[in-house]
Amino acid sequence: KLHHVPYYGITENGPFELSPSSKIHFFFILHKDDREVATKIHNYFNGKLNGFRGLSKFIHTPYHPDKELAIYFKDRDNPWPELYDQINNKDFDTDIQHIAIYITPISKNVPVKSQRLVYYKLKELLLKKGVSSQVIDPDKVITNDKYHFSLPNIAIAILAKLNGTPWRLDTKLKNELIVGVGAFKHTEVDIQYIGSAFSFSNTGKFNRFECFQKDQTKELAGSILRAVKDYVNVNTGIRRLVIHFYK
Template sequence: MAAGYTSFFKYERLPEPLLRFHMRRKYVNPRTGLSRAGPYDAYKHKCDDVRVGLVTGTSISGLAEKFMQHLKNGHGYYKGFCNVFKVNDFIFDNEMKKEINDKDNDVLSNIENAYFELAEKLPDKSSIIIILNDETINRNYVKIKAIRFKYSKKTIRLQLIKRSTLEKALKDSMMLDFTLFNVATAIYAKLGGTPWILDQQLIPAGVFIGIAFTRPKIVAFNNKAKEIFYYGILTVYNKYGRYIDMSVRGIKIELSKNLKIRGTKGLYIPKSHMVEMLKQVIGTYFPPVVIIHKSARFHIDEKEAVKQVLGSRGIDYALIHIESSNPYRGYGEDIYGKTVVRGDLILDTELNNRAILFTTGCTQSDYGIQKRGRPGTPRPLELEVEENTTPYSVEDFAKQVFGLTKLDWNTTDLEVRMPITIKYARRVAALASYLTAYSGITDIRDLM
């Protein structure tokens, strides 16, 4: 390095967060932890009988049933639902299976009718797996997920699987093990279980809030054009690292079309709505610290609301803009195929409020760093701390975001890009118009 050279950036590698499983055993990889220890709260569900329904297309009925048998009895590294999750029984039979024509023009009605029929037979907190062709799921994902909110007698959650995923899994042993772990973990979570928690606390006590938006839709009302959009809120309550509670809410906003908002970059929560939301959150959790993640920059209305509600009550807060669409790319060492490692962090030492965090790339497993097996160049997250009254630094916030990528119980993959705060805020925003029966508030397990 030349004399007098000044670096404006600092590099470090964050270690992959450890997860805690049954009997307080710790592992980096969710599949390793579930296989060797079992889910974190196995003691709560050891007497449970887990009943599952199946809705599938007639053309793939045989393949779907074969997958269900593997889900129950096991395959390869996945040793079967009861062995892995330590429940009393896993029950699936022909009475819990409905075949539909998924190429029918009225396919949504077919799915809904099949769901309602199975839901009547299943006990509370059961799941229905829906396996259909890719086009049907891609085109109707949100509407299919929303069917769950039309049935209020019991909590019967949905798990969607595409035909292409099913066929690939049944042709590849490693892919099948991976898919079985993913689906089984989601089912366990949806019955109310906690597959794993972070071993180290994110903060001693406090709340993380994620905010994301849908794209505005133009509608006509009383001969006037309005733009309607929904925003999603995910609240993660962390108490001394021992208790995680996650709830979501979706809210509708109407704006004059004259504002000409395009996409989601310029969207924000009006001050009155933001004040109301924050009062609800602190009224429920009484947190000493509130950290807010947003997929767009914070607006002055949002900042004023935060100061009014949190600042006036002496509650420390931080506003973190998490930008996933950025021009940055990273390349690593030759030994890892010139691919960065998940956890690589670049800090802006000049501004002290900005960082580049890689949450995809080569992974730090329980057996050391593993080369990346998928194509493409990892895309990082750009973190910008817009306001901060907490004692935490931008490095601390990066560690928190990194940890929150590990609390997604809908996958056992190590390479998860987005923290759950943003990922599920986006999902609830998409589902917000269907949440009226729940006063706009539901559990994160409904979104998996």
């Protein structure tokens, strides 16, 4: 069904495309003192608190918390050693799509670099285990009495991480290869990168991402050429190649 406002469209009609996973399990990663925050998020996801209908009604994704996988750590300032050990010691069933809800004790604006890196290292480690993740700021959950307004965006992000599609534009489907190229400079290490993202239709559905250093322009061109060849092999009626460049 159509709606000119995406939020109201998904609220009234549900997402455009559900996650292809038939078994989805959620689990929490948190400091032992943040149980109150986890309980509140759990109740929001279940639809038991005012202001949000729950994941099953909003994004039509069943909320199944797996308490056996929950991870608790003790060191708020340096949780990485505990997180690394506990995650590596867990066996994740490959027949189940897992998503971790990480209640971070470290602000993204903290001046200590090693603390800022915990989030990225955790995300990378989880991805290597085949686990998606969603971060939650505990201070916002506790201090913001209008936090429920954040839940739709969190739910939509979770659906996308589960390979679902919240909505798409009402345009005729076209067989075309769309390549997005962007430049980014990492200020902490003073290195510039070039990233490329590939989509094989005009629906906006993401297919692949690659990253190169600024002097690797031939490698970038090669990845685009390979994407075109891969696309032509499975789509003989290619209409056009679209390249977006953002700097």
